[in-house]
Amino acid sequence: MTTVPVPYRVTAASAETADCVSLEVTPVGQALPGFTPGRFAMVYAFGVGEVPISVSAIGGGHRLVHTVRAIGAVTGALCRLRAGDAVGLRGPYGVGWDLDAAAGSDVLVVAGGIGLAPLRPVVRHVLGHPGHYGRLRVLIGTRAPEDLLYREELAHWRRAAAQVEVTVDRPGPGWRGSVGLVTTLLDRVDTRPDRTTALVCGPEVMIRHTARALLARGLPAHRIQVSLERNMRCGTGHCGHCQLGPLLLCRDGPVVGYHRTRSLLAVREL
Amino acid sequence: MTAWPLLLDTLPQVQRERLFTLAGERDFPAGGTLFDEGGVADRFWLIRSGEVALDVYVPGRRAQVVETLGPRQQLGWSWIFPPYRWHLGARALCPVRTWEFPAAEVRELCTADTELGYELMLRCAALIADRLQATRLRLLDLYAPHGSVPS
Amino acid sequence: MIGRDGLTALVEVLRARGYTVVGPTVQDGAIVLRELESAAQLPYGWGVDLEAGQYRLRPRTDGAAFANAAGPQSWKTFLHPARVRQWTAERVDGELVIEADDTPPPRFAFLGVRSCDLRAVAVQDRVLTAGPHPDPTYRGRRSGAFLVAVECTEPGGTCFCASMGTGPAAGPGYDLVMTELVDDAGHRFWIRGGSPEGTDVLAELPGEPASEALRTAAVHAVASAAGRMGRTMPDTDLHRLMAETLDAPRWDDVASRCLTCGNCTMVCPTCFCTTTEDVTDLTGNHAERWRVWDVCFNLDFSYLPGGPVRASPRSRYRQWLTHKLGTWYDQFGSSGCVGCGRCVVWCPVAIDITEEAAALHDWTRRAEDGAS
Structure with a gap:
């Protein structure tokens, strides 16, 4: 019954930044199988409502992590949850990152802001399968150093041979890293456009x-996967809210090849 | 994609070599100043490794870093236009290795070899446009708390 | 073949089999779908005059029951209800106990499903049950439903099913299908079974085998109805037309008339969009999830943090029309329009979907001419 939430318990709630919390949830009884990187759950805060949230980690024992940013009533309620609290989950829904298509090629992850959350399981998966993929590069743009997600884990990724580059819009005192838009980082990495799969998530702009910058560097549109956001109420393709032209993003997305979305994203108010 | 500096990436090899005859290797230590706002813009650099911060001096505050540049990127375009003065300051955030190009000689080469000059200016214009676009997007404050961000 | 007494028996047989029989009746100046206790409630002797933005009942002298085109409602009212409680949740000692609403679905028998509406049911079947997550409410109501189709012999001024290929002859999917004939030989219905249960029901009705003459007359009546449609959809690839006209100036024109009231979506037999409402009681320990019809003309429909994606009326009308006639193919493999004409009738400012499609078609042809 995919319209009814299944009870999960928050087993850990950790503040990532001032307004982002990672909720580790574990099924109370029956688990929801089938989560893969890029797919999402409808997460229910009791009595408040439901929001679509991509998984930011898929653990053993049916544990899932959702990284939530407090931007509204429901996400605010979710961010106030503590270990032991109850949530409801429905899912998994949608199409995740096509990692099979990336097999054998370099993987270029480009994340903006909380767009890193749905990409974290990709990085973990690629690092966990050495030999399956070529070089892994993770480019992250964020607002300020204190808004950077998963800081400790990034160091681990670097030790595991991923190239991880971070750039911020607003450096504070003490920031010794890059400043600028995330695309500036593309200049710094030696991309092989004929053998690279790019996975991009962040604000639509x-x-x-x-994606344009990647096309300009010679990547074909079908090797660029983007994760998109629209209003979602049901997750099952029935409520009609998440339409982007021909796509129902809860069903055909949220991850879609740029070759299918390029012209759609160019239409205002589509 | 080769590891050539982006400015020269697609330049015909003959032209690239002509330009490089003018270049010298130049390294800067961490914290070293490449130029200051208002100084004479008599050279530019193509960064080979390391990171350079472009900053604006604000009295009473630390220099505000507005952007950083790294490997394969071009540092400096004030040398192209009169009055050849830097608009920002530039400091090495770590040890930086560069190819340094003398501005006057490059401009002379461009004048003498207009074909090369045109190709080089096209690329400079593209880089400037690219940074202008990036700056405009940063003006939107994309990752602001109220912004449209996938959850 | 059955007569009016056969129709009376049909309602009785279906009720005896446990069905809630729903059919057209006259109420509040319109043909309204509601539960029938007897066939006497059918709108015998009522026709309708339909125009853009206009619906009027008109007495008929022939006593026909089904010669009155599509009314304001469609069968989605019963199969995909406007308000559904999906589940209830209790918080007990910090635990969530969530239970699906397991109200047994009613078993409906729909009497008088027009060809366009029969297609509309098939369209909603695909939308709501064909994917990996079939909707339990719809499936529960639909799987038990008994459909008595009626072929159209008297199309209205806003009908265009012939040009959509959805009528006036009934397509598959019915349990029984009738063609109503009123002539010198009397008031008769040529009735055929379309399913094993339909055939069983048919066997219980008082009637006689249809003569060759009756069949010929019925086929002719339906065929002639095809030529009397009040509207026509332009004969072009609408799927492609919608994809190619997203920047047509016509959208500004229609936006200047559209009130974004959403009436077209309410009366459309295929519009399926919903939203959710979460409610709690005062103790805060009991919550319910309700699913309610939603309208793509609402600003909230496309809301994202920061604001609605489709803020302008232009974009919201465009969304409705391009979805209905175009992107529906991409999403569900068919058109979302069945040519019933309800959106034309019930638009308060008389916007006509066929006229809008024709205008877009003209625009592309002019653009092609201009380019050549």
């Missing part, structure tokens, strides 16, 4: 700009 950032996605469009990044």
Whole structure:
């Protein structure tokens, strides 16, 4: 019954930034199988409502992590949850990152802001399968150093041979890293356009700009996967809210090849 | 994609070599100043490794870094236009290796070899446009708390 | 072949089999779908005059029951209800107990499903049950439903099913199908079974085998109805037309008339969009999830943090029309329009979907001419 939430318990709630919390949830009884990187759940805050949230980690024992940013009533309620609290989950829904298509090729992850959350399981998966993929590069743009997600894990990724580059819009005192838009990082990495798969998530403006920059560097549109956002109420393709032209993003997305979305994203108010 | 600096990436090899005859290797230590706002823009650099911060001096505050540049990127375009003065300051965030190009000689080469000059200016214009676009997007404050961000 | 007494028996047989029989009746100046206790409630002797933005009942002298085109409602009212409680949740000692609403679905028998509406049911079947997550409410109501189709012999001024290929002859999917004939030989219905249960029901009705003459007359009546449609959809690839006209100036024109009231979506037999409402009681320990019809003309429909994606009326009308006639193919493999004409009738400012499609078609042809 995919319209009814299944009870999960928050087993850990950790503040990532001032307004982002990672909720580790574990099924109370029956688990929801089938989560893969890029797919999402409808997460229910009791009595408040439901929001679509991509998984930011898929653990053993049916544990899932959702990284939530407090931007509204439901996400605010979710961010106030503590270990032991109850949530409801429906899912998994949608199409995730096509990692099979990336097999054997370099993987270029480009994340803006909380767009890193749905990409984290991709990085973990690629690092966990050495030999399956070529070089892994993770380019992250964020607002300020204190808004950077998963700081400790990034160091781990670097030790595991991923190239991880971070750039911020607003450096504070003490920031010794890059300043600028995430696309500036594309200049710094030696991309092999004929053997690279790019996975992009962030605000839609950032996605469009990044995809254009990747095309300009010779990546074909079908090797650029983007994760898009629209209003979602049901997750099952029935409520009609998440339409982007011919696509129902909860069903045909949220991850879609840029070759299918390029012209759609160019139409205002589509 | 080769590891050539982006400015020269697609330049015909003959022209690239002509330009490089003018270049010298130049390294900067961490914290070293490449130029200051208002100084004479008599050279530019193509960064080979390391990171350079472009900053604006604000009295009473630390220099505000507005952007950083790294490997394969071009540093400096004030040398192209009169009055050849830097608009920002530039400091090495870590040890930086560059190819340094003398501005006057490059401009002379461009004048003498207009074909090369045109190709080089096209690329400079593209880089400037690219940075202008990036700056405009940063003006939107894309990752602001109220912004449209996938959850 | 059955007569009016056969129709009376049909309602009785279906009720005896446990069905809630729903059919057209006259109420509040319109043909309204509601539960029938007897066939006497059918709108015998009522016709309708339909125009853009206009619906009027008109007495008929022939006593026909089904010669009155599509009314304001469609069968989605019963199969895909406007308000559904999906589940209830209790918080007990910090635990969530969530239970699906397991109200047994009613078993409906729909009497008088017009060809366009029969197609509309098939369209909603695909939308709501064909994917990996079939909707339990719809499936529960639909799987038990008994459909008595009626072929159209008297199309209205806003009908265009012939040009959509959805009528006036009934397509598959019915349990029984009738063609109503009123002539010198009397008031008769040529009735055929379309399913094993339909055939069983048919066997219980008082009637006689249809003569060759009756069949010929019925086929002719339906065929002639095809030529009397009040509207026509332009004969072009609408799927492609919608994809190619997203920047047509016509959208500004229609936006200047559209009130974004959403009436077209309410009366459309295929419009399926919903939203959710979460409610709690005062103790805060009991919550319910309700699913309610939603309208793509609402600003909230496309809301994202920061604001609605489709803020302008232009974009919202465009969404409705391009979805209905175009992107529906991409999403569900067919058109979302069945040519019933309800959106034309019930638009308060008389916007006509066929006229809008024709205008877009003209625009592309002019653009092609201009380019050549």
